[in-house]
Amino acid sequence: xxxxxxxxxxRCHVENDENGFRNTAYTIAKDFYNEGDTEIGEYIMSLLxxxxxxxVQQTANNMYSAYFHKLPSAADxxxxxxxxxxxxxxxxxxxxxxxxxxxxxxxxxxGTGKTEAVKQLGRxxxxxxxxxxxxxxxxxxxxxxxxxxNLLFQEMNQSPLRSRSIFLFDEIxxxxxxxxxxxxxxxxxxATTAMLKGxxxxxxxxxxxxxxxxxxKLDKALTRRFDAVISFxxxxxxxxxxxxxxxxxLYLSRYSLARKDTRLFxxxxxxxxxxxxxGDLKNAIRTAVAFSDPKxxxxxxxxxxxxxxxxxxxxxKELQKENFTIREIAILANKSKSTIDRELKAGGLxx
Numbered sequence: 001x002x003x004x005x006x007x008x009x010x011r012c013h014v015e016n017d018e019n020g021f022r023n024t025a026y027t028i029a030k031d032f033y034n035e036g037d038t039e040i041g042e043y044i045m046s047l048l049x050x051x052x053x054x055x056v057q058q059t060a061n062n063m064y065s066a067y068f069h070k071l072p073s074a075a076d077x078x079x080x081x082x083x084x085x086x087x088x089x090x091x092x093x094x095x096x097x098x099x100x101x102x103x104x105x106x107x108x109x110x111g112t113g114k115t116e117a118v119k120q121l122g123r124x125x126x127x128x129x130x131x132x133x134x135x136x137x138x139x140x141x142x143x144x145x146x147x148x149x150n151l152l153f154q155e156m157n158q159s160p161l162r163s164r165s166i167f168l169f170d171e172i173x174x175x176x177x178x179x180x181x182x183x184x185x186x187x188x189x190x191a192t193t194a195m196l197k198g199x200x201x202x203x204x205x206x207x208x209x210x211x212x213x214x215x216x217k218l219d220k221a222l223t224r225r226f227d228a229v230i231s232f233x234x235x236x237x238x239x240x241x242x243x244x245x246x247x248x249x250l251y252l253s254r255y256s257l258a259r260k261d262t263r264l265f266x267x268x269x270x271x272x273x274x275x276x277x278x279g280d281l282k283n284a285i286r287t288a289v290a291f292s293d294p295k296x297x298x299x300x301x302x303x304x305x306x307x308x309x310x311x312x313x314x315x316x317k318e319l320q321k322e323n324f325t326i327r328e329i330a331i332l333a334n335k336s337k338s339t340i341d342r343e344l345k346a347g348g349l350x351x
Contacts, residue, residue, distance in 0.1 A: 146190050167206065259297035
């Protein structure tokens with residue numbers, strides 16, 4: 001146990017900082033576990049999980065844990081293609097029925113909205129979302145990772161807030177590997193086995209959502225433990241264009257930029273081959289709008305053109321090849337229509 005933890009514990013007590021006191025106590029319990037003093041660690045955990053001492057936690061609607069941290073609520077509207085949205089709403093229905101259909105795996109490429117969908121599930125079902133901190137689970141000491149994994153599931157099953165929470169295993173592939181993979185290390189193989197046992201023992205009133213970018217790399221036995229596997233790799237080109245437009249509406253409204261040109265915006269999107277996933281779309285649109293000159297109502301379009309096409313908007317020859325009209329080229333090149341018309345004719349590029 002670290003001296004700094006003892007000092008922190010005393011300071012939190014003196015300052016009547018209940019939240020800090022519990023967080024520090026959980027850290028001390030974990031230190032004892034890591035040092036092999038499991039009896040002391042378990043005793044501290046039992047004191048902290050005693051029903052009579054949970055009043056402050058329940059009042060604050062928060063869970064203090066060495067293995068989980070609370071995620072912020074969803075900020076923006078959930079933008080998903082209809083097939084994925086239908087599956088998400090199906091999960092909402094399953095949670096409301098409380099019949100033990102409670103383990104879900106979200107698979108898909110980075111930026112497809114998996115983690116954000118979990119936050120939205122929390123908002124729709126009025127539950128807090130707690131994400132597992134796998135860096136606190138994995139330990140270099142032989143056997144300790146498995147012990148930590150067991151404690152993680154113990155916390156979920158015993159939490160007095162479990163019926164008002166969603167637990168998230170974000171990027172579960174970081175800890176649950178294919179046990180027959182020749183490149184796997186034995187300790188992580190044991191961790192995967194502990195994960196399987198933990199999923200089997202999960203209480204019916206605990207809602208767990210895991211995400212992965214590498215569904216094919218997961219142990220098949222692990223995948224079978226989930227009640228449903230939802231693929232987020234189901235965006236069509238039209239879905240992405242519609243989502244991008246909704247994002248643009250949101251940020252133009254947020255930054256009070258009135259000039260929207262839907263036709264030009266969609267033509268700019270066409271210059272990207274292929275269109276990026278929603279996460280990258282969001283970053284590109286939000287940044288372009290935020291960085292744009294407030295005195296120039298079309299500046300964000302020029303920035304977006306550069307991001308998506310990787311060409312300078314001043315290159316009117318390239319704009320012409322991409323079938324932009326003289327009016328659109330004038331906007332993107334930040335010149336008058338008469339100037340663009342003259343330059344195109346001078347270059348032998350009449351529209």
